[in-house]
Amino acid sequence: MFQPELNKIEAIIEGYFTEIDLPVIKMQWSPTPFAGQWGLSTSFFQAASQEIQRNEQKVNVPQRAQEMAHAVAERIGFECGFERVEAVRGYLNLYFKPAEFARRVVAEVLGKGVDFGRGSDRVEKVMVEYAQLNTHKTFHVGHLRNVILGSVICNMLDFAGYDVIRANYMGDIGSHVVKWMWNYLKRHNGEKPPQNSIRWLGDLYTEADNLARTDPTAEAEIKALFARWDARDPEVIALWQLTRQWSLDGFDAMFLRLGARFDKYYFPSEEEDDGKQLIADFIQRGIAVDGRPNEAVFVDIDKLAGEKKEKYRVLVVLRSDGTSLYATTDLPLAIRKFNDYNLAKSIYVVDVRQSLYFQQVFKTLELTGNSWANRCQHLAYEIVNLPGNLTMSSRDGTVVLLEDLLKEAVERAVAVVRKKNADLSTEEMHQIGEAVALGAIKYSMLDRENTKVVTFDWESALNYDGQAAPYIQYAHVRANSILRKNKNMIPSTKGEQVTLESSEINLIDMISRFPNEVIKAAEELKPLVISSYAFRLAQAFNDFYNQCPVMKAEEPMRSNRLRLVAAAKQTISNSLAILGITAPEAM
RNA sequence: GCCCUAGUAGCUCAAUGGACAGAGCACCGGCCUUCUAAGCCGUUGGUUGAGAGUUCGAAUCUCUCCUGGGGCGCCA
Numbered sequence: 075m076f077q078p079e080l081n082k083i084e085a086i087i088e089g090y091f092t093e094i095d096l097p098v099i100k101m102q103w104s105p106t107p108f109a110g111q112w113g114l115s116t117s118f119f120q121a122a123s124q125e126i127q128r129n130e131q132k133v134n135v136p137q138r139a140q141e142m143a144h145a146v147a148e149r150i151g152f153e154c155g156f157e158r159v160e161a162v163r164g165y166l167n168l169y170f171k172p173a174e175f176a177r178r179v180v181a182e183v184l185g186k187g188v189d190f191g192r193g194s195d196r197v198e199k200v201m202v203e204y205a206q207l208n209t210h211k212t213f214h215v216g217h218l219r220n221v222i223l224g225s226v227i228c229n230m231l232d233f234a235g236y237d238v239i240r241a242n243y244m245g246d247i248g249s250h251v252v253k254w255m256w257n258y259l260k261r262h263n264g265e266k267p268p269q270n271s272i273r274w275l276g277d278l279y280t281e282a283d284n285l286a287r288t289d290p291t292a293e294a295e296i297k298a299l300f301a302r303w304d305a306r307d308p309e310v311i312a313l314w315q316l317t318r319q320w321s322l323d324g325f326d327a328m329f330l331r332l333g334a335r336f337d338k339y340y341f342p343s344e345e346e347d348d349g350k351q352l353i354a355d356f357i358q359r360g361i362a363v364d365g366r367p368n369e370a371v372f373v374d375i376d377k378l379a380g381e382k383k384e385k386y387r388v389l390v391v392l393r394s395d396g397t398s399l400y401a402t403t404d405l406p407l408a409i410r411k412f413n414d415y416n417l418a419k420s421i422y423v424v425d426v427r428q429s430l431y432f433q434q435v436f437k438t439l440e441l442t443g444n445s446w447a448n449r450c451q452h453l454a455y456e457i458v459n460l461p462g463n464l465t466m467s468s469r470d471g472t473v474v475l476l477e478d479l480l481k482e483a484v485e486r487a488v489a490v491v492r493k494k495n496a497d498l499s500t501e502e503m504h505q506i507g508e509a510v511a512l513g514a515i516k517y518s519m520l521d522r523e524n525t526k527v528v529t530f531d532w533e534s535a536l537n538y539d540g541q542a543a544p545y546i547q548y549a550h551v552r553a554n555s556i557l558r559k560n561k562n563m564i565p566s567t568k569g570e571q572v573t574l575e576s577s578e579i580n581l582i583d584m585i586s587r588f589p590n591e592v593i594k595a596a597e598e599l600k601p602l603v604i605s606s607y608a609f610r611l612a613q614a615f616n617d618f619y620n621q622c623p624v625m626k627a628e629e630p631m632r633s634n635r636l637r638l639v640a641a642a643k644q645t646i647s648n649s650l651a652i653l654g655i656t657a658p659e660a661m
Numbered sequence: 662g663c664c665c666u667a668g669u670a671g672c673u674c675a676a677u678g679g680a681c682a683g684a685g686c687a688c689c690g691g692c693c694u695u696c697u698a699a700g701c702c703g704u705u706g707g708u709u710g711a712g713a714g715u716u717c718g719a720a721u722c723u724c725u726c727c728u729g730g731g732g733c734g735c736c737a
Binding site: 102104106107108115117119120122123126134135136137138139162163164165206208245248249250365369370371372374383384385387388389390391392393394395397399400426427428429430431454456457459463490491494495510521522523525526527529534537538539540541542544545547548549551552553555556557558559560594598602606609610613616617619620621623624625626639660661 | 663664665666667673674675676677679680681684685686695696697698699700701702716717718729730731732733734735736737
């Protein structure tokens with residue numbers, strides 16, 4: 075946001091380096107770390123170190139860095155739009171003219187509105203595949219992290235300017251589906267799902283799994299049914315289509331509620347034929363080894379890649395009976411994605427347990443001559459466990475159903491709204507409760523490094539205090555509340571505000587950082603960058619709210635503060651939007 | 662056995678190789694005739710798992726250990 079000023083400073087630094095005969099080093103800028111002051115800083119340790127190494131001098135690096143910083147500071151003078159320039163302990167600190175920069179930041183935010191922080195449009199297409207739920211199974215809290223993470227990754231990339239294709243790939247075939255149908259035919263033939271279809275489907279899956287383990291005839295029967303499915307027996311296909319749709323309808327309702335949307339739905343069932351053909355081709359080209367009928371069809375990746383130590387190991391691409399596996403459909407799907415769209419990147423949001431699998435798939439694609447294989451990326455995240463490090467499993471029934479969590483969370487949130495804000499209508503209370511509950515749940519999934527395990531427990535999942543979405547939403551509400559007192563009019567400035575409180579400066583500083591945080595988050599694919607930023611922004615606003623009266627201030631301070639409140643509200647709203655969290659007007 | 666990953670305050674977690682390792686929760690003490698107290702302020706809290714190395718500078722990079730989690734030919 076302060077690029078013109080920085081460009082001038084960098085030119086001066088470059089000039090200085092040339093003068094002392096040093097190669098030009100790209101300076102790394104960061105906000106000054108001192109509270110109540112607002113500016114940018116950089117250090118000269120690297121430059122000093124380089125110079126000393128080259129001249130083989132015996133000089134202290136921090137000392138030389140300080141000399142350099144001092145020399146640059148002297149060259150900058152006062153013409154570059156900064157209020158103050160100082161050299162401290164090897165750092166060069168540039169302090170903004172608060173009033174001038176405050177006006178500029180606020181004007182930028184108010185001018186751009188919902189697009190404040192949005193990156194300029196890029197031509198690159200990026201596909202993000204997420205929400206690979208299995209049909210005929212339930213939707214539990216373990217899946218929630220995937221759906222939330224995936225959709226926010228999409229939001230981040232979209233906001234950063236990329237052309238994002240949101241892809242969904244739900245497991246609509248496989249042994250779990252056959253097992254489910256087997257049990258259905260045996261015990262529930264003709265039944266239709268109740269209103270609550272996902273729970274019912276999940277219950278029947280658990281039942282099927284239990285029965286399969288106890289019933290001595292199960293294995294043979296399931297295998298026979300699998301064979302009928304594989305032969306496209308019309309009766310089995312009809313049942314499959316019907317029951318599959320029950321699942322898809324239930325999931326769609328849940329996606330809608332979670333705010334996850336998709337541009338493209340792929341299904342393994344639609345990749346199966348291509349997959350088998352591709353595998354046949356692999357066998358012919360000597361890439362896959364056909365061990366049938368006794369062994370499976372597999373690709374010995376290490377051997378093909380010439381790896382000396384075992385790295386990629388062996389990828390099984392087809393069962394010995396010719397039925398398909400994950401890899402059978404993932405390989406042709408990857409190809410289809412790049413055929414459908416000219417992708418700059420193809421991201422797979424799948425939990426960390428499948429890291430080796432995706433390395434195998436991508437390497438196999440590379441070895442079979444797909445030059446784009448290196449544009450595939452597995453975004454691995456850790457799973458959600460229950461206390462005691464218990465992994466949720468629909469097979470074992472050790473799950474917290476998403477609908478149960480949502481129900482409980484919304485009830486609690488509504489109860490708080492009723493207590494805090496009794497004047498609201500029942501409908502408004504419910505809307506706010508939904509926003510708060512979903513926000514809290516989403517935030518707890520996002521405000522954490524992707525690589526860290528989330529332990530789900532009811533108490534912290536339903537805790538709305540501290541670093542959580544409601545805190546940020548509440549800051550938004552407070553800002554809105556002030557603006558409402560002014561009849562939602564954002565005044566024009568009535569002149570320059572000469573003195574700014576430190577809490578005002580910190581708030582403006584935080585607002586000004588938003589565009590860079592967006593870039594960082596999108597580059598690193600880390601929602602944590604935004605969730606953490608949003609909290610710090612809300613903190614800065616609350617501090618301001620506490621210290622700086624707005625409506626009672628004298629002009630021009632009053633108008634300037636109103637504009638600042640509007641800018642803060644907009645920035646909070648924009649960051650929550652990226653996180654897929656609703657910013658309520660009242661709470 | 663091999664590979665991946667995590668280890669930071671009592672607990673849950675932050676920290677582009679840079680200034681004094683920061684938040685929240687919990688605990689203790691304050692603040693509502695004031696723009697919504699789902700808030701604010703203050704106090705307490707650290708051998709960054711251990712040890713070595715690289716570097717002017719390491720929670721961060723390298724190596725060796727320790728501990729937890731995960732993965733490794735026909736599950737998804």
